[in-house]
Amino acid sequence: MTTTVSGTTKVSIEFRHDFADETPATPKMTRVPPGMTLFNAANWIGLPIDSTCGAKGTCGKCKVRILRGHNGATPADRKVFTEAELADGWRLSCRSEAHSDVVCEVPRLMGNPKAALMGFDRHVILNANVHKILLTLTPPTLEDQRSDYSRIRDALSQEGYEAEASLTLLRQLPGILRKSRWQITAVVVGQELVGVEAGDTTGRAYGLAFDIGTTTVVGMLLDLNSGASVAVRSTLNGQAIYGADVISRISYTMLNEDGLSRLNGVIVQTLNRLIADLLHEGQVAAHEVYEVVTAGNATMQHLFLGADPEAIGLEPFIPVVEDMVQVRAREVGLAILPQAQVHLLPYLGAYVGADLVAGLLATGLAQNEGVRLLVDVGTNGEIILGSAARTVATAAPAGPAFEGAQIQDGMRASDGAIEAVIITHDAIELQVIGGGSPIGLCGSGLLDAVAQLRLSGLMLPSGRFVQAEEAGQFVAPELARRIITDDEGRRAFVLAWAEESGGGKSIVLTQRDVRELQFAKGSIAGGIDVVMQELGVEADDLVEVYLAGSFGSYINPQSARIIGLVPPVPVERIKAVGNAAGEGAKIALLSFREREVARSLPEIVEYHELSGRGDFNDSFLSVLQFPELETLG
């Protein structure tokens, strides 16, 4: 059955297990864009097929048998199967693209693949793209004058690997081969021979996963053999002094002649300092790091690549490249093995970046049954909604309120910021970063304050504060008197009196601050509304709501629900997945299967641009108000 979804005709694939010694398992079905390999399609729905070469068509392990549907044999098939087997439908699933509906039989996975729980309840098979192969070469003789390179390639081919070497490596071959007396370890990454090491070094293979955030950069050093985390570090993005958010970074590149190269240099320096610390902590040498995966928003990834992000900042918001980019460590200046491969996860749109793609890997949102919502709250709200059946994404411009900007006593989430608020019948409790006296209000504190004011009845659904006198009728006087009115009749709520604050003056939440928050949350809630309508989904249908991004970790799910930032679902379904980008980068590093999923996500997830959409404006207006409390159930 061929299904048309939003203009893309998908092909249906049915996978059957059929073994004599067990009850036939239920067939697994999926629908994929034409051209996807059976290997990737199977993996997509959690049906891993054997492979040691990284699905490059060389190891011959990913056999399947086509029962129905047309699939001609490829040259790779001919190397592996006999004519009789080909006639019987056997194919290498990593080379077999689905162009029409297919039914195929998948043999049982050989052995017990190493797997681990990663991200958020994801069962991931460890299968790094880095392979170290110990080779004992026969020394050359007059009867066997193959070149050094051919000798290695032939030996690799016997082990099921086909790989090409760079000039840098070719230059090193004669020395290493002869010094090692022809006993070497070849390092194959994907289809590249990135290194040849003397002796047996198969026990040591490392990779790095980075979440390049606008504010914070997180780096993980991973053992590619075991999947174990060797060291984890985070640091401030050195670009922070050139602007707090992506727009100010882009502006910096536009206003300064050498702005792009400076911001590029700074992020590379930040990464290299992290790398030095991680390697030191893990007792790993720089040349033992063979692969890197990065996640980050489009602007951060552009600046890391040294690609001009200017067009991302201006309508119609165009990146230089949106696909997964692969470069060498040397090309981008990372202080690891120069030939190491660096993979930048792809984007879904200029403002739904690789951090969200990583989030999809970490949550499995686009691969699972059941509709889930992923929201990254920041100056832009990035929104992804869907399931294996269909997934849509959008970005909503939220403005800086969630970062504490344009809020009278707002501040960034650093020491002295009120990050959480609880209002009881007669008191207000503040949680302050660093534990000292409060000096301002950061985004999560703002959200909490408004939510608590709504719960206490001190704020109306319209966002207006009640009058102090009216408040006195249902809360204690010490709370009611915190509602103050200035000379022009504008109300505000005093979170901390001057004597309670660290700054010597009171910290207040103004009516205008509340409006700012309303616009910010209205934009995101409006975006969510648009994609829910697009999928025909109601709040009750949502299995889970993930709050992602650095801000996502700090939001009180209850508060998010009270102010209507997220749909009204039971609060236990709302989960903070703040480290989703880093987790996703790690998954893509440790599993080439999952990296292939990431590669195909931009093709599979539908991106909807909100700018200029009438229904977004309607939704925005309809959700500006805060929900009535009774609607929250």
Place this chain on the structure above:
Amino acid sequence: MTTTVSGTTKVSIEFRHDFADETPATPKMTRVPPGMTLFNAANWIGLPIDSTCGAKGTCGKCKVRILRGHNGATPADRKVFTEAELADGWRLSCRSEAHSDVVCEVPRLMGNPKAALMGFDRHVILNANVHKILLTLTPPTLEDQRSDYSRIRDALSQEGYEAEASLTLLRQLPGILRKSRWQITAVVVGQELVGVEAGDTTGRAYGLAFDIGTTTVVGMLLDLNSGASVAVRSTLNGQAIYGADVISRISYTMLNEDGLSRLNGVIVQTLNRLIADLLHEGQVAAHEVYEVVTAGNATMQHLFLGADPEAIGLEPFIPVVEDMVQVRAREVGLAILPQAQVHLLPYLGAYVGADLVAGLLATGLAQNEGVRLLVDVGTNGEIILGSAARTVATAAPAGPAFEGAQIQDGMRASDGAIEAVIITHDAIELQVIGGGSPIGLCGSGLLDAVAQLRLSGLMLPSGRFVQAEEAGQFVAPELARRIITDDEGRRAFVLAWAEESGGGKSIVLTQRDVRELQFAKGSIAGGIDVVMQELGVEADDLVEVYLAGSFGSYINPQSARIIGLVPPVPVERIKAVGNAAGEGAKIALLSFREREVARSLPEIVEYHELSGRGDFNDSFLSVLQFPELETLG
């Protein structure tokens, strides 16, 4: 019919033209190693199939219909053909590998392909690997937010090109696209997008072909659109001061810490000076050169790559790499477009280098009917014998005699060297380089002198001079008295008396010099004998004998025949093809089809190592003597 040749099972391919409007042409047959594409196999036997994408499976023009034999449809086929066409046997010949015997029908070539006579009577279809495609892109909008890179790739795909960009190019995209107002010329080389230029620059596309000789480097700047030669220059290889031949260059790298990097730097400098001159003469900008092909012996190509040639110099003579190597201009330091592709032609063995592979392209030896012999005479004699049916190659160590070394009055072929000799009944005529008085004897003069002495009867088949008195009986006295005897009874022949010479002392050919020449020519003739026995070929079977290499141009074919350097064939069948390497590099630059031929030559030509072979020693001893004159016919 599957034929086994020397351990390789070849598959047979029959190509049929079958058009209603003309008498069916005779089918063309060939046998190729399994896995060769039908496209390359057809080209191999002079049957070009249409293609605009460079046989990358994207333009869809290289259609053939399989009449007999098994060939599954590939993903590329599925993009081009309907199910009915696939069932009817239609395939893209560039994607269709022959793994068993095949009969296929080839449609007539569309249009009239541009072709030229190149090399030595080769009819070559001009089809450079560089494609410039004018693209008018639709500017991005909110409804079309594709990235800059996707926008270009989609437009290229519509024109039948699939190409990947490097990071360097990605970094340039946003600026060029917006400055050019979305009107650009894409430069696709093979499967790489190497450049994007503002506006329409399709008229300008250039390439460079180099013959990197041990002594002389020849460079050609070619117009890739027309195939015209824009400029040709040659210069001394700057490495000459570090040693005259490959062995002394290799020694230099072994004896000096920075020897390899120095010799690498020097040859790159030599090439860049040639490039500067060629570009200046042709009024071409450096960034308009998109591709380079180089030919040269293995040592010269290793030094150009910066790869250690040490193992080439020592038994068992192992290069770092023997395949065609592709690098970027930037990686090897050539002063042209940094992303330009540089292709180093492959080798047949450590001592049968890319200069000989180029020679095969220039002569068509391995592609034509009729057995031909190609000999490059130097310190090593490189020998290739064969036809389209089978070709074998070997290298014979000749020593430095042909270069005038270890010859008493020997010198290199420079001003003052006797380069040709004619002995009549009563006189000797010397041809001197530069036209002045002679000061020594170079290789071709040595060959001539010995051949003329043999013809005149002054030298016996054993190589011994006759006695002066005996000589007086059949030549004039002034000639006979040139045979002199020293105190120890050793004879010599005076080519120039002291008063005739430019050096103030007589120039003589000693008995020992003759022995040196005998060893040198014996080695080459012995090698020729081995490969002729290998193929079961007699001198009469040879259609042509090519003398290649810089020395080859200067050898008098008659003399080569008289001393037995080459088999006894009619002298008009002996041709000097001194510039074969440069011509071959040029052909490989102007025709991607011929470059594919070059790529497959190492797989097809059988290389025989002579070191330690008993039959070579036997042959060597049997040809040490000079032939009896009557055997020359």
